[in-house]
Amino acid sequence: MANGNVLASICVALICTGNAFAQSNNKHEHEGFSNINIQTEEDALLTDLKLVAIAKGWSLEEARMDYNTAEAVGAAAEQLAKSHPDLFVGSVLSEQPGGTPSLYIKGMATSAVYNLVAESKINISIVQHQPFSFLELESRANQVQSNLKELGFQDFATSFDFRNAGRIDVLIAEETGKLSSPRQVVSALPKSLRNSVNVVISQGPIGVSELAFGGMRVLDDNTFECTSGWSVENSSGLTGVTTAGHCDGINQIDHPPYAYHPLVHRTQHRGAWGDIEWKTSTYTEPAQFYADQNNNIRNVTALEARANISIGESICMFGRSSNKRDCSLDVSATSVSCTFNGISTQRLVRMDGDVTIGGDSGGGWSFNYKAYGSHVGDCGGLNVFSVADLFDEALGVTVRVQ
Structure with missing residues (x-):
């Protein structure tokens, strides 16, 4: 950490x-x-809990509750990723220390998902009907990365946000002679990816x-x-x-x-x-x-x-x-x-x-x-x-x- x-x-x-x-x-x-x-x-x-509490303006007990919640939902997410990688998307902690975390699932949650949540012994919100699994999202983002390299870009980053239906976020450093607007970049990508890509052009370097x-x-x-x-x-x-x-x-x-x-x-x-x-x-x-x-x-x-x-x-x-x-x-x-x-x-x-x-x-x-x-x-x-x-x-x- x-x-x-x-x-x-x-x-x-x-x-x-x-x-x-x-x-x-x-x-x-x-x-x-x-x-x-x-x-x-x-x-x-x-x-470490004291450092977290000081940095975030929390009490020590709030920091401890958040840590325990992260451990619990993380363990459930890890087990789901191993047993059902086709369903696993990711996990998210609440903005409130120790609040209800969320476990994102592709499609409908099965009995295996509900059993894992029950075994965690904490309240976990199951977010269903996600369009892609974690592995599929990673593959799509990597495809965008390959496309951008083929277009000649040298300094850029790609990631995905599974909380927003698998949106692929792209940050590109402005380069002379390259496509200069987000719309131009998106239009140069494969049709199957265009609706999911959000492009931002940066005037500064990306990877340092x-x-x-x-x-x-x-x-x-x-x-x-x-x-x-x-x-x-x-x-x-x-x-x-x-x-x-x-x-x-x-x-x-x-x-x-x-x-x-x-x-x-x-x-x-x-x-x-x-x-x-x-x-x-x-x-x-x-x-x-x-x-x-x-x-x-x-x-x-x-x-x-x-x-x-x-x-x-x-x-x-x-x-x-x-x-x-x-x-x-x-x-x-x-x-x-x-x-x-x-x-x-x-x-x-x-x-x-x-x-x-x-x-x-x-x-x-x-x-x-x-x-x-x-x-x-x-x-x-x-x-x-x-x-x-x-x-x-x-x-x-x-x-x-x-």
């Missing part, structure tokens, strides 16, 4: 292998570290990547560029850490007081499954991450399933450049395609604001002890991240959990 929950890899690996943390009190003074603390899951959750263990600085020959995201491992058991795919040349990670530690590049992906890459070190990277600028370290105990992410859900971010954990943003779209330097990057989650700066790329989006994704940058002025649940498709690795 948060941009601070970046990949707690080498730093923690170096410390833990030396038994540097006193588990009796979860605190330890270590040369170069100021009061490092391994947060309990209860403390981590309380920290933010170069700058989870939660550590990563460098290119001693030059700080990005943030590490999550400890991962492949099917052979080889462990490593992630950062953003556009962070080219990363070969070091900053681990005080050991100075810069070498990283070896493994695989990069920028495309259908996000913007992500992974590196290995000489250590076994544990399932932990730095959560904030105060050297609070958290265990990773869960990976947020893609279908579990709801519109309106709060997620936290920590990047080493902005160097502050921020939980003020909510999810605004669960599948966005955006071009970064001419490269089409798909299946990103978009937030409803921008709290990051250059150097935060790769940093972890998280909540409590759960991994959500890895920061990419801004798309149309709003933060976007690669989904951690898709790291296997992108890189053949999965986030390490305890």
Whole structure:
């Protein structure tokens, strides 16, 4: 969830292998570290709930109710997406903290849908008669993206709004010599898509990547560029850490007081499954991450399933450049395609604001002890991240959990 929950890899690996943390009190003074603390899951959750409450002007209890509601409807949505992908469209939280969430269904809700809602033990509104499933909406939006590339556009983004009958939203940077009005762009698309597409022309750039263990600085020959995201491992058991795919040349990670530690590049992906890459070190990277600028370290105990992410859900971010954990943003779209330097990057989650700066790329989006994704940058002025649940498709690795 948060941009601070970046990949707690080498730093923690170096410390833990030396038994540097006193588990009796979860605190330890270590040369170069100021009061490092391994947060309990209860403390981590309380920290994030307080940040959400402050950012939104809610009470702590309201923030907790909203979190519990997001967990409940997300679990129902995840199960429906697995068992009936032809019916699943998405889930949306209420604008009121802890209010009734909505589960969107293609066509008529079946008994399976009603049973899932009943099992959730909270009041969920079922929104039926949607024209497309989530997978169909994603396919249609990706088709528009392909059409725009064929028309020669270089800087644009596509997403869909399932709350508006699957409307496909397109944001295009104004380019000399290209179609100059939304009507012209829509008319150049296939007839089967035209009625569903809403085009906005922007005078500014659309895709802006933010170069700058989870939660550590990563460098290119001693030059700080990005943030590490999550400890991962492949099917052979080889462990490593992630950062953003556009962070080219990363070969070091900053681990005080050991100075810069070498990283070896493994695989990069920028495309259908996000913007992500992974590196290995000489250590076994544990399932932990730095959560904030105060050297609070958290265990990773869960990976947020893609279908579990709801519109309106709060997620936290920590990047080493902005160097502050921020939980003020909510999810605004669960599948966005955006071009970064001419490269089409798909299946990103978009937030409803921008709290990051250059150097935060790769940093972890998280909540409590759960991994959500890895920061990419801004798309149309709003933060976007690669989904951690898709790291296997992108890189053949999965986030390490305890």
